[in-house]
Amino acid sequence: xxxxxxxxxxxxxxxxxxxxxxxxxxxxxxxxxxxxxxxxxxxxxxxxxxxxxxxxxxxxxxxxxxxxxxxxxxxxxxxxxxxxxxxxxxxxxxxxxxxxxxxxxxxxxxxxxxxxxxxxxxxxxxxxxxxxxxxxxxxxxxxxxxxxxxxxxxxxxxxxxxxxxxxxxxxxxxxxxxxxxxxxxxxxxxxxxxxxxxxxxxxxxxxxxxxxxxxxxxxxxxxxxxxxxxxxxxxxxxxxxxxxxxxxxxxxxxxxxxxxxxxxxxxxxxxxxxxxxxxxxxxxxxxxxxxxxxxxxxxxxxxxxxxxxxxxxxxxxxxxxxxxxxxxxxxxxxxxx
Amino acid sequence: xxxxxxxxxxxxxxxxxxxxxxxxxxxxxxxxxxxxxxxxxxxxxxxxxxxxxxxxxxxxxxxxxxxxxxxxxxxxxxxxxxxxxxxxxxxxxxxxxxxxxxxxxxxxxxxxxxxxxxxxxxxxxxxxxxxxxxxxxxxxxxxxxxxxxxxxxxxxxxxxxxxxxxxxxxxxxxxxxxxxxxxxxxxxxxxxxxxxxxxxxxxxxxxxxxxxxxxxxxxxxxxxxxxxxxxxxxxxxxxxxxxxxxxxxxxxxxxxxxxxxx
Amino acid sequence: xxxxxxxxxxxxxxxxxxxxxxxxxxxxxxxxxxxxxxxxxxxxxxxxxxxxxxxxxxxxxxxxxxxxxxxxxxxxxxxxxxxxxxxxxxxxxxxxxxxxxxxxxxxxxxxxxxxxxxxxxxxxxxxxxxxxxxxxxxxxxxxxxxxxxxxxxxxxxxxxxxxxxxxxxxxxxxxxxxxxxxxxxxxxxxxxxxxxxxxxxxxxxxxxxxxxxxxxxxxxxxxxxxxxxxxxxxxxxxxxxxxxxxxxxxxxxxxxxxxxxxxxxxxxxxxxxxxxxxxxxxxxxxxx
Numbered sequence: 001x002x003x004x005x006x007x008x009x010x011x012x013x014x015x016x017x018x019x020x021x022x023x024x025x026x027x028x029x030x031x032x033x034x035x036x037x038x039x040x041x042x043x044x045x046x047x048x049x050x051x052x053x054x055x056x057x058x059x060x061x062x063x064x065x066x067x068x069x070x071x072x073x074x075x076x077x078x079x080x081x082x083x084x085x086x087x088x089x090x091x092x093x094x095x096x097x098x099x100x101x102x103x104x105x106x107x108x109x110x111x112x113x114x115x116x117x118x119x120x121x122x123x124x125x126x127x128x129x130x131x132x133x134x135x136x137x138x139x140x141x142x143x144x145x146x147x148x149x150x151x152x153x154x155x156x157x158x159x160x161x162x163x164x165x166x167x168x169x170x171x172x173x174x175x176x177x178x179x180x181x182x183x184x185x186x187x188x189x190x191x192x193x194x195x196x197x198x199x200x201x202x203x204x205x206x207x208x209x210x211x212x213x214x215x216x217x218x219x220x221x222x223x224x225x226x227x228x229x230x231x232x233x234x235x236x237x238x239x240x241x242x243x244x245x246x247x248x249x250x251x252x253x254x255x256x257x258x259x260x261x262x263x264x265x266x267x268x269x270x271x272x273x274x275x276x277x278x279x280x281x282x283x284x285x286x287x288x289x290x291x292x293x294x295x296x297x298x299x300x301x302x303x304x305x306x307x308x309x310x311x312x313x314x315x316x317x318x319x320x321x322x323x324x325x326x327x328x329x330x331x332x333x334x335x336x337x
Numbered sequence: 338x339x340x341x342x343x344x345x346x347x348x349x350x351x352x353x354x355x356x357x358x359x360x361x362x363x364x365x366x367x368x369x370x371x372x373x374x375x376x377x378x379x380x381x382x383x384x385x386x387x388x389x390x391x392x393x394x395x396x397x398x399x400x401x402x403x404x405x406x407x408x409x410x411x412x413x414x415x416x417x418x419x420x421x422x423x424x425x426x427x428x429x430x431x432x433x434x435x436x437x438x439x440x441x442x443x444x445x446x447x448x449x450x451x452x453x454x455x456x457x458x459x460x461x462x463x464x465x466x467x468x469x470x471x472x473x474x475x476x477x478x479x480x481x482x483x484x485x486x487x488x489x490x491x492x493x494x495x496x497x498x499x500x501x502x503x504x505x506x507x508x509x510x511x512x513x514x515x516x517x518x519x520x521x522x523x524x525x526x527x528x529x530x531x532x533x534x535x536x537x538x539x540x541x542x543x544x545x546x547x548x549x550x551x552x553x554x555x556x557x558x559x560x561x562x563x564x565x566x567x568x569x570x571x572x573x574x575x576x577x578x579x580x581x582x583x584x585x586x587x588x589x590x591x592x593x594x595x596x597x598x599x
Numbered sequence: 600x601x602x603x604x605x606x607x608x609x610x611x612x613x614x615x616x617x618x619x620x621x622x623x624x625x626x627x628x629x630x631x632x633x634x635x636x637x638x639x640x641x642x643x644x645x646x647x648x649x650x651x652x653x654x655x656x657x658x659x660x661x662x663x664x665x666x667x668x669x670x671x672x673x674x675x676x677x678x679x680x681x682x683x684x685x686x687x688x689x690x691x692x693x694x695x696x697x698x699x700x701x702x703x704x705x706x707x708x709x710x711x712x713x714x715x716x717x718x719x720x721x722x723x724x725x726x727x728x729x730x731x732x733x734x735x736x737x738x739x740x741x742x743x744x745x746x747x748x749x750x751x752x753x754x755x756x757x758x759x760x761x762x763x764x765x766x767x768x769x770x771x772x773x774x775x776x777x778x779x780x781x782x783x784x785x786x787x788x789x790x791x792x793x794x795x796x797x798x799x800x801x802x803x804x805x806x807x808x809x810x811x812x813x814x815x816x817x818x819x820x821x822x823x824x825x826x827x828x829x830x831x832x833x834x835x836x837x838x839x840x841x842x843x844x845x846x847x848x849x850x851x852x853x854x855x856x857x858x859x860x861x862x863x864x865x866x867x868x869x870x871x872x873x874x875x876x877x878x879x880x881x882x883x884x885x886x887x
Contacts, residue, residue: 084687086694131869138630139869141690142824145632146817150862157855201440201463208430208441215428218390219442220416220506263698266691299702306699313692314681 006334016329037328041278042188049180058180062248064288065183066092069241071265071272071280072190073234079275080198081230082210084141089148089261090128091238092245093254095121099243100167100252110171114243121239126232133227145262152257166253170246183244187281190237194277197233206230259302264291267305270312273319282321341404343368343541344420344510349388349398351381351565358384360565361398366510371532371542373552373573376562377586382545383425385562386512390422391415402510417447419509423499423516425545431488435476435498438487439467442505451507467505474501474531493524500531510541517548525551553577561585601729602846608735610842611742612801614835616815617822618745619793621834624823626766627783629679629689633697634794635816639809640700641667641795642802646714656717660799664792671791675784683783701812714807716799734803741800745793746835762786814858821861825868827875836876840864 019030052058070088077083099117102108108116128147132139155161162168173179197203205226208216213223246252265280268287273279287305294301312319318326342365351359359381366372374382388395391412399408407415430438443453443463452459453466454473460466468478474497476482482490487498496516503511517525525548532555536542546552553559553573561568561576563585569576576582616638623631641663648659674696682688718734725731753759764772765782773779794815802811821841826833841864848856868875 078687084691086690131866135869135873136686138686138690139824139873141687142630142820143865143869145694146820146862146865149813149817150858153855153858157853157859201444204430204433204437204440205444207432211430211432212428214392214412214424215430215502216441217412218416218422218424219502220413220445220447221441222411222413259698259702263695298706300706302702303699303706306695306702309695310678310692310699313688313695314678316681 005337007337008332009335010326010330010332012330045184045188046181048184049177055176058176059248060289060292062180062183062244063292064284065180065187066241066245066248067261067264067268067284067288068187068281069183069190069237070261071268071284072187072194072277073237074265075269075274075277075280076194076198076237077230077234078269080203080210081206081227082137082213083227083231084137085144085234086141086266087144087146087148087262088238088265089257089259090144090151091121091125091235092242092261093148093151093256094125094235095239095242096246096252096256097161097167097242098124098239100170100246101161103170103247104167110173110247114240114247117243118236118240121242122232122236125235125239126228129231129235130228133231134224148257148262152254155254162253164254166251166255167246168251170250170252172247172250179248186240186244191277191281198277202226202229260291263302263305263309264288267309267312269319270309270317271319273321273323273325276319276321276325279319279321283319342366343403344389344543345399345401345404346385346389347399347401349385349400350396351384351388351393352396358565359388359395362562362565362567364560364567364570366541366543368541369536369539370558371536371544371556373556373559374543374545374562375547375549375552375559375576376568379564380562381565382562383514384565386422386514386543386545390420390512416506417445419447419506420512421503421506421508421510422512423496423503423514425514425518427492427495427499429487429490429495429498429502432486434484434486435490436464436467436471436483438498439470439501439505440464442502443467445506447506454504454507470501470504473504474498475527492519493521493528496520496528497531500535508540510543511535512543512545514545515547516544517546517551529555602843602850604729604731606839606843606846608731608739609846610839611739612797613818613822613842613845614838615738615742615745615797615800616794617819617826617834617838618749619790619797620819621823621826621828621831622749622793623786623790624828625831626762626786627683627779628686629675629683629783629787630686630693631679631787631790632690632694632816633674633700634790634819635812635814636697636700637667637671637791637794638798638815639802639807639812640670640704641798642716642807643704643714645799646716646807649716663799664795667795668788668792671794672784672788674791675787679787680780680783697812697816701809705809715805716803716807718803732804738800738804741796745796750831758785817858818861821864823875825864825875827877830875830877833875833877837864 015030015033019025019034025031025034048061049058052061070092073091074085074088077085095117098121099113102113102116103110129140129143132143156164173182198207205216205221209223209226216223216226242256245256264284264287268283269280270283271286272281272283291301291305294304344364344366346362346364348361348363349359350357350361362381362385364372374385376382384393387393388398389400391407391410391414394409399406401407402418402420407418430441440463442448443460443466449460454470468483471483472478476494476497482494487495490498499516500511517528520528529551532542544552544556556573558570559573559576560570561582568581568585569579571579619637620631620634623629644666645659645663648654648662649656654662674693678692678696679689682692718732719737721733723730723732724736753763761772761777762782762785764775764777765779772782797815818841822834822837825841826835826837841861844864845857845860848860
């Protein structure tokens with residue numbers, strides 16, 4: 001009795017090789033193959049505020065985008081630079097408080113506070129994280145974990161910056177459509193920007209730092225410098241998200257340093273597909289509404305994300321986008337041995 | 338052109354706790370030379386090189402490059418001065434194609450200043466310069482080799498890629514750590530002319546090797562290490578004739594045995 | 600004088616907290632970020648045995664320690680073993696489990712000041728002219744005893760020696776027939792029990808609050824980093840340094856700054872001497 005033996009072979013689809021590898025676009029079908037996913041994403045996101053049934057859900061869309069920015073920064077740092085940030089809340093908190101201070105104490109409008117909070121906040125976060133950049137990734141993870149916890153305590157203990165009550169009376173965007181479309185546009189901007197960045201020359205250097213930092217050092221480049229640049233970019237995304245958030249909620253308090261902002265982006269990335277930059281955004285689209293629904297149950301939602309995270313890590317699931325991209329770009333067949 | 342050696346290694350010692358891996362080794366390398374470093378496994382060759390290039394902090398000793406003290410400087414500063422190296426365990430960027438592998442060293446400040454190998458002082462588009470450098474080491478630009486992912490290449494090609502990475506920095510010194518290891522006879526036969534060409538172009542080479550026959554053909558001088566100490570230094574002919582070297586490799590009793598079969 | 604006494608007490612307390620984490624990391628190189636959660640949950644388990652089931656205090660403690668040892672072993676066996684070797688995944692996975700435990704406890708209604716464990720001995724005595732709770736003195740005694748016992752265990756018993764072998768060189772230990780997974784399991788269970796022991800001993804000094812879980816995690820990590828990951832002597836010394844620093848800031852600046860001190864200690868160590876006081880240098884940078 002002979003047993004048929006075969007192995008599964010994965011090959012790129014012809015259409016992918018023609019369009020992606022060779023850039024030889026010869027028919028509408030090929031053009032569509034390349035652009036359709038991106039179009040669906042862009043149009044879908046732009047259409048979201050219009051199809052949401054109520055203001056409550058429109059607010060949820062804005063929050064999804066805030067988390068999406070955080071998840072983008074996590075995926076970028078973790079899978080393209082090799083730095084795992086366990087404390088996205090640091091970025092939200094720094095950006096948020098900066099925007100809050102500028103708005104309430106100095107009377108600056110959101111138009112100014114958001115860009116300034118983004119850049120200055122990124123600088124501050126990079127400075128905070130600088131000591132652990134020359135060291136192994138473990139230290140970055142540890143330190144990034146601790147900062148939000150510690151900063152929340154400091155604010156509470158010293159009762160500065162509003163203490164436990166927080167800073168109230170922050171200006172909002174004014175118009176709820178502006179509010180939503182601004183964050184949606186920011187997400188799209190940073191998403192496509194990041195995808196571009198990782199293929200630029202400097203993006204290759206980041207990826208090299210992740211793959212093989214000894215070789216990068218031997219090529220005459222300071223990995224601390226490049227990691228710092230990457231952290232600056234990632235924290236800029238997070239600080240912008242924080243600045244937008246305080247203008248949406250019109251309030252800023254130590255809950256900006258809450259665990260949600262640290263854990264949900266990680267869970268979203270893992271579910272959505274790590275390394276794809278789109279996956280995390282998708283993950284947020286899924287997780288944030290669920291999280292809002294679970295808000296009634298108190299901190300159970302954190303238990304929920306944590307368990308999902310553990311499950312995905314343990315079972316080494318690829319994530320939705322990775323699976324989706326694989327199916328889209330490749331086909332499988334059995335090859336007899 | 339001054340008479341001072343391009344690299345002056347003085348009494349370098351490295352101890353890992355109780356184990357003394359390198360013990361007071363000194364070496365002068367003149368510009369344009371090819372110096373080989375040989376010795377049995379564990380004699381401290383790679384550790385010595387790691388100390389010189391800054392990957393390990395030496396316990397004591399000094400290293401001067403063109404008279405400047407580079408002892409204790411960080412790896413990237415030393416590489417920036419033009420001292421490049423290959424790795425014994427090869428480390429290309431596996432997920433990238435070959436020519437993209439070169440984009441990274443071409444991004445360095447040194448490449449920007451010098452234009453990379455044959456760049457003539459100004460750096461052009463990194464992708465094209467990368468292809469040029471690959472051609473230098475034998476990957477023809479019309480073939481598919483430069484565009485293949487580094488993970489798909491065989492050992493011989495990867496060793497050349499390591500050299501290409503060094504060339505991207507327009508090096509003054511290339512330190513090769515066992516670059517002939519894992520290669521077939523024909524692959525070595527095509528590597529040797531490349532090494533000789535690099536020397537003719539003015540690069541100083543330091544080669545750690547186990548493949549003695551090929552090394553003796555290309556090198557001007559040899560340094561023999563054993564248990565972290567310098568045994569002897571001299572031309573290949575002097576080394577081949579030396580009794581102590583044979584003892585180092587074969588032990589004293591078997592030397593006669595081996596010599597009679599040579 | 601009271602600074603000296605409370606400094607010693609605080610330092611021993613920190614050392615107790617850090618011991619479990621240091622053990623697990625030193626032996627299996629797994630950073631157990633659920634450490635703080637195990638600390639708190641053991642307190643709750645003990646409380647449940649004592650108050651809800653009405654068992655004798657000592658028996659409750661022993662049972663709780665056994666339970667937490669089993670739980671830690673299960674965590675290792677079902678989660679951490681699958682991500683062994685991937686440092687980042689280990690951190691995320693253990694942190695997520697810790698979070699799930701702590702936040703689960705928070706949701707389950709365990710919050711506020713109603714949950715306390717009784718002290719082992721009531722009353723206080725005066726050392727010099729400083730009143731000190733007897734329980735705190737017991738903490739010092741237990742802490743010192745635990746450190747000594749651990750030292751004896753790892754130097755004189757077969758399992759202990761095997762654990763040390765693994766800590767020093769995993770590959771060599773494997774070649775000698777020591778099963779790395781079983782050793783890691785033992786390390787994890789012991790680490791969990793040490794965390795639990797610290798909880799049982801220290802929680803009676805205050806209330807059982809979920810926040811303590813995060814505090815303990817930060818402090819344990821601070822002690823290990825300042826002391827140098829993998830060094831026992833360093834951890835003890837670091838515990839004293841941070842312990843005294845915390846007491847000094849409490850006296851002069853107020854009691855809110857303890858966590859700040861821990862964080863500053865970590866940052867300063869990473870800037871000035873990344874391998875810690877006695878850490879082995881190869882912990883820090885990749886080898887060529």
